[in-house]
Amino acid sequence: MASSSPSTGNEMRTIHSKAVTIQVEGLYKHYGSVAAVCGIDFEVERGEIFGLIGPDGAGKTSTFQILAGVMEASAGQARILGRPPRDARLNLGYLTQGFSLYADLSILENLRYTAGLRKVPKADFRDRAADLLTLMGLEQFPNRLARQLSGGMKQKLALCCALIARPQVLLLDEPTTGVDPVSRREFWDLLAGIAIEGVTVVVATPYLDEAERCHRIGLIYEGKIQQTGTLTELRANLGLHRIEVRAENLPTAEAALQAALAPGETDLVDLQSFGDRLDILTADVDTATVQIRDILAQKQLSLQSLEANDPTLENVFVNHLRRQGADPSYRPFPYHRRQSRQLSRHQDLQQDASALPEPSVAISADRLRKVFGEFQAVKDVTLTVHYGEIYGLLGANGAGKTTTIKMLCGLLPITGGSMSLAGETQNLHRAEVRSRLGYMSQKFTLYDDLTIRHNLEFYCGVYGIPRSLHREKIEWVLETCGLAGRENTLTKRLPGGWKQRVAFGASVMHEPDILFLDEPTSGVDPLARRQFWRLIRDFARQGTAILVTTHYLEEAENCNRLAFMAAGEIVAQGSPTQIKASQSGQLIELVTSQTQTASQLLKQQLPSWRVSIFGDRLHLVLDRPEQDIGLVIQCLQKAQIEIRSQRLLPFTLEDAFIGTIQRAEVSP
Amino acid sequence: MNRILSQAQKELAQFSRDRLTVALALILPLGILLIYGYAIRLETKNIPLAVQDFDNSPLSRTYVERLFATNQFIPTPLAGTSPLSALDRGTAKATVVIPPTFSRDVAEGSSTVQVLVDGTDVNNARVIQNSIRGVTNFFIQSLPNISRPQGVIPRIRIWFNPGRQESLYIVPGIFGVVLWVFPSMLAAISVVREKEQGTAIQVYASDLSSTEWLLGKGIAYWLVAVAEALGVMLVSFLLFGIRLKTGPVPLLLGTGIYLAAAVSFGLFIGARTGNQNGAVQGTAIAGFLTSFLLSGFIYRLENIPFPLSLLSNLVPARYYIVLTRDAFVRGTGWPGVWYVPIVVGLIGFLLFKVASKILQRMQLLD
CATH class of the missing domain: 3.30.70.100 (Alpha-Beta Plaits)
Incomplete structure (x- = not known):
């Protein structure tokens, strides 16, 4: 175990005299009074894929910009191939976030321009370009304009541009954001091939699951690298195992196990609830298994399955941050009106769901279609969401998720098929129907240059909450977000996670029966994300129907049921376990x-x-x-x-x- | 040099793909040319004039006919009994009141008529005042048996623009405005767009120098600007009857340099600002106001008050308008305009230098 600690691991490699191509020592970057990078150190060897993993705003992009020589560090130094980054620029390939392609130029023109910038001789260019385009599968349409390419093709073209001058070091800043899972896989396969040829690759990503494909990983959070090592090393460092528990009546099981988490009681260390399972972390699998069985038996809950597994990188990350006390405290949403209104309607559902043959339907769609001109955006989508259920809609960008959600909440007229919303099938945009819906869009829809209070007041007005209740509602959201006393802060000053909580608060102030969440967690760090899902789960358990879209597949585990969308169609539907089992x-x-x-x-x-x-x-x-x-x-x-x-x-x-x-x- | 050309080539390809920009670059200047070319008329014509003729004799009627014989006035009814009523309602800009004793007084040697002029528009009021005075003088001189003193008689001949064609004065001035504002705007947008869309980072990440980068862009947009200049001049030739009055060399050389200075100004604004809004505002407002107000296009340079008059020395449009007016109206050639290419070229060179200095590090700023 000792040899797998990150520092010793590094030393061992250096002794093996592999060339170190990137060396970063005590790097700092300040923007005014804000520190983006707070003293990071790492080394990357030739031919290695080093992953810098962390949420938005952790300092990844700043680090990359310094490494690429396009920004000065405030302190500390970075050396690439033994030179300052600025002098090594022509030996670097740098793929920026958003790919920085010229949308109005064709594939070949983009490549030619980059080659010109990087002094690739004209004679070499033709062969090199042909090779790269074939490698990436882009050789068939060299004259297509970059703006007509799909996300995955843009990403490959950007990689071509980064590779055209045969760089020794490749810097990839979130190369897979906004790219569909299939293209992501292919991209990583290409990267593996490039690294084998001796190119050093540093890649940043917010997707924790992608990190498994790197040789070594640095977990970065709030400008500091928290841990470095191979996946195995990091898991070993955590020293915990993960047990997946599937049982009937998960909420009760969760409550029972949560109570057992208190230190000294059992060997259970951490509990995380998902759509149809609970994850428990423990140091000792055997003892913990017995303990879990005991606890569930006491509550007379039948256990469906119990599986021991490797901890995920998210477990590593979250536990590391918890140890540092970075975990914000959790406050449950206080319900007011809801209790009286909802319980009468959905009491049966919450008390004993099993007694009811079919819980009441909140959203249903039958063969829903949407056509934009010639383009079929959504084809024959059939789905049902019940009250008290979290339903996930998954798919790549452009698969039709947002169009579907917009139709389901009545924002977009449907071309064909039928649907019902909160028991209504006609005039879905009537005020009575609207008042029972909540919608939180991708961009959170808060006004950045208003204070938090002004934002919330605005939404009170929008949702037609009686003036006399405004004060109470706003206090309630502020309290829940832990922002009491800071209500006069400008919204743009809030970090992403908080902002998203405020937005969520704003979209549920009127206590909707049906909640639509369109990519609610993009750009939020793992801890805040976990809390956010807990909040969503709380709402669902109070009887709200929740439809959520996401492209983080790992996150979809939080849904009770989900559907995969591809090219406007639902290709698979069921609970996460069912979907995995049906493979x-x-x-x-x-x-x-x-x-x-x-x-x-x-x-x-x-x-x-x-x-x-x-x-x-x-x-x-x-x-x-x-x-x-x-x-x-x-x-x-x-x-x-x-x-x-x-x-x-x-x-x-x-x-x-x-x-x-x-x-x-x-x-x- | 290779890299500069490939930069220029890329800019042109990008420019030609973006239909909206192409339309803006080529159609908007023509639109401005037409609007200004037709709308700006400094000469006062068709002024509504009311007449109250108490005399109503053949002589007084001849006088009234004389007043309307030029195009300058058109008759308008008095609208009431008071000579002021038409002025009050704004239907007439001036009223002429002819007294009942008009013919008799004229025969006796001197008479008066009352002229009430609307002074709201100061300039117009003076024009009306002068015209009525002129017409009256002419009327008196044309009377047969009136003895009048012989004085100095000026024989006036108008040089350069004998027909006093107003478009010859306005249109070459418009060149100065249009060929400054649009090339600079396009160049500024092209720099800022790269910053906004993050493509600049790729450039920063290579070792291209700021001078090479800006020069490449400059060449591309200079070519676009030349196309604009040709278009604008061709339309002026066809619609406004603008003709070269002298050899083309000063105009060609001067225009080339002026366009380069305009593009440099755009690059400078682009280097300074970070978003397209700023770039458009910067070039449109700064470029438009100076080339319109401080260039002698319409308002006489000598009328510009002291601190602003210094600023006007730095406005390239001021020099270029001298050159275009010479080429299309005066036709004197080099002796009158030799300094124009030099001064404009100097200003353009400085702007380019500063722009390239601003981007010297080719790095992201904090």
């Missing part, structure tokens, strides 16, 4: 002596989405593992690649999503 085949992790060669070999045998590189490991999706694994092993042995270990892994929602989509593409 045919198995996920297998292989550790081999030559990851890259093995991957190339296997991709010739299998469809390429079934093979992906995760750091120094390979993930394979096999439909008939018993037979196929034999072939795989044979094939690798023939190439004299040693297989060091192999094991079965549970599917993540992302695996399920990619599998579903890839299979859907093949079958029709």
Whole structure:
């Protein structure tokens, strides 16, 4: 265990005399009085993929800008290839957030311009461009304008531009934000190939699950690197295991287990509630398993399943931050009107859901269609959301999520199909219907240059809350957000997580029966995100129907039920467990002596989405593992690649999503 | 040099793809030219004039006819009995009152008529005053048997623009405004757009110098500006009858340099500001106001009061308008305008230098 602490790990590598290409020491960056980067140190070796993982505003982009030589550090130093970043600029490839492509130029023109900037000789350019475009699968339309490309293609073009001058160091600042999961996978496969060729890659991402594909990870939060190490090292450092518990009546089970978390009582360390399971962290799996069984037996709750697993990176991150006391305190939402109004209607639902054959329906859609001109944005979407349920709508950008949510809340007329909202099917934009809905959009819709109080007063007016109740409601939101006494702060001064709580407060002030949340958590750090989901869950348990869209697949675990959307259609629907279970085949992790060669070999045998590189490991999706694994092993042995270990892994929602989509593409 | 050209090439490709910008760049200047070319008329014509003729004799009627014989006045009814009523209602700008004794008094040697002029518009009032005085003098001189003193008689001949064609005065001035504002606006937007959309970071991340970057952009937008200049001049040739009065060399050279200075001004504004709004406001307001008000386009340079008059020395449009008026109206050639390319070129060079200095580090600012 001692050798896996990050500092020792670094030393060992340096001793092995691998060349260090990036060296960062005590780096600081201040913007006026705000410190964005507060003294970070790290080193990256040649050919390594180093992931800088953290939420928005953690200091990732500032660090990248300093490394790319486009911004001065306030203090400390960064050296790339032994030189100050500014002097190493031509040896760097830098992919910025948002890709910085010229929308009005074609693929080839974008490439040619970048090549010109980076002094690529004209003779080299033609070959290099052809190679790169073929590698990225863009060779068929070199004259298409950048603005006509999908997110995934833009990202690949940006990578082409970054690679055109054969850089030794590649800096990628959130390369996968706004890109669909399938393209993300392909992108990481490409990166793995690039790193093998000796290019040093530093990549920033807010997606914790992506970090698993880096060789080493630095967790960055509030301008400091909290921890560095390989995924295995970080997990080992945490020293905890994760147990997935599935039981009937989760809320009661959660309450019972939560009570047992108090120190000294049991070996349970942390509890996290998801849509259809509870995650428990513990140091000792065996004892904890017994304890969990006991507790649930006491409450006479039947246990459906109990699985021990590796902790996720999110567990590592959250626990690390908790130890530092960064966890904000949680205050439940105080309900006023709701109790009397809702309980009469939904009492049965909350008290014993099982006694009722079908809980009342809040939103239902049957073969819903939307056509914009020639373009079918939404095709035959059928779904039902009940009161008290969190329903997730997942999909890549442009899959039709936002169009669907807008139709369901009555903002957009439907082209075909039928729907009902809060029991109404006609005139959905009537005031009586509207007053029972809450909507929180992607951008939080708070006015940045108003104070918090003014914002809330504005929304009181918008939702037609009687003037006499304004004061009470506003106090209530402020209290809940922990912002009492700070109501005269300008909204733009609030950090992302707080702002989002205020926005949430504003959209539920009128205590809606049905709540629509459109990507509510983009750009929020993991701790705040966890709290936010707790708040949403509280609301659902009070009987509110909640429809939420997200592109964080890991987060979709919080939903009771969810639907995957692709190209306007629902391709899979069910609870997270059902969806994962319905995936045919198995996920297998292989550790081999030559990851890259093995991957190339296997991709010739299998469809390429079934093979992906995760750091120094390979993930394979096999439909008939018993037979196929034999072939795989044979094939690798023939190439004299040693297989060091192999094991079965549970599917993540992302695996399920990619599998579903890839299979859907093949079958029709 | 290669990098500068590839920069320029990229800018032109980008420019030509954006239809809205192309339309703005080529149509808006023509629109401004037409609006100004047709709308600005400093000459006063068709002034409504009411007449109260108490004499009503052949002589008084001849006098009234004389008043309306020029295009300057058009008759308008008196609207009541008081000579002031038409003025009060604003239907007439002036009223002429002819006394009952008019013919008799004229025959005796001297008579008076009363002229009431609306003084709201100071300039117009003076024009009306002068015209009525002129018409009256002419009327008296044309009377057959009146003895009048012989004095000095000026024989006036108008030089350069004998027909006093007003468009010849206005249109070359519009060139100075239009060819300053639009090229600079396009150049400023092209710099700021890269900052806003984050593409500038890619440029910063290469080792391109600010001079190379701005020069590349400058060349591209200078070419666009030349197209604008040709378009504007062609339309003026067709619609306003503007013709070259001298050899084309001073105009061509001067225009080339003036456009380069305009683009430099745009690059300077682009280097200073961070968003498109600022760039448009900066070039439109700063560029428009100075080239319109402080350039001698309409308002005489000599009328500009002291501290502003210093500023007007720095306005390139002031020099360029001298050059265009020479090329299209005066036709004297180099002797009158030799200093224009030099001064404008100097100002443009300074603007470019400052712009390139501002972006010298090619880095993000805090």
